[in-house]
Amino acid sequence: MRLLAVEDNTYLRQEIVRLLQEDYTVDSAEDGDEALYQAEQNIYDAIILDVMLPGLDGFEVTKQIRKKGVETPIIFLTARDAVDDRVKGLNLGGDDYIVKPFQNQELKARIAAILRRSSPMSLDHILRYKGIAIDNKRKQIKVDGDLLSFTTKQYDLLEYLVQNEDQILTREQIFDRIWGFDSDTTVGIVEVYIHQLRKKLKKYAYDADIHTVRGIGYMLTDK
Structure with missing residues (x-):
């Protein structure tokens, strides 16, 4: 957060x-x-x-x-x-x-x-989206019960998407949130990390829930 x-x-x-x-x-x-x-x-x-x-x-x-x-x-x-x-x-x-x-x-x-x-976080500090459980205290993510390894930025990105389920997040919003205003990288890094998340979640079929909103950004939804 x-x-x-x-x-x-x-x-x-x-x-x-x-x-x-x-x-x-x-x-x-x-x-x-x-x-x-x-x-x-x-x-x-x-x-x-x-x-x-x-x-x-x-x-x-x-x-x-x-x-x-x-x-x-x-x-x-x-x-x-x-x-x-x-x-x-x-x-x-x-x-x-x-x-x-x-x-x-x-x-x-x-x-x-x-x-x-x-926020949608429960009293046990777990943020959930379907079978994805993000433990904010332990900084761990389980997907359908499996504990997966995420880098800090991957963790932050997935957390941000889950927090804003069914909402469109612009690339600029995501970049400012995850990398910060003073980052020496560019907004193009967002696409790279979205690709990484999809790859990690593909085994569980959650990659399809990360939608690209053409010309704007991304949205996590099963609708």
Whole structure:
């Protein structure tokens, strides 16, 4: 799973990234404009968003991405403890609110709760599609009961497809999600890895469920 952490305080941002990297892939941003650009790509499972940011503040970032139809869950971080601020953030489309300073375990618990509500993952941290079971805690994938070996990128790609079952993912979305904005490779790598996944899943006939949407991207579906 991929998270975006937005915080203008360099030390706190680095600490949040370090903390969350124990369980997730984490990107970061230090101001509202950068946060808006990254959030609009719609490649994150959750966004941890500071309210007081240079340029656009967290409320404005939330307002703009919600206008664009991006429904990624947002947890606000702020030193503000006023009820009016909390209500405003939630009314704009935020999903939770943590007041600084906060305990690390509280932040991790709230993120886990948000992800449970917004993703198809079960309480045992297993993401399923038909006979495919992706164990998010152990980073293992079983197909029809067989434990298969996947590289990190192959694992991330299959997980992303399963998370978005029956939805079209553009090549650019997949590239930004799996390889990141600052990757030195090109979007053509997506096709290579889709081919690798199909090859691994062919024995189980799941390769046919990874559909190419010509000129756009890919979709995992049995329809």
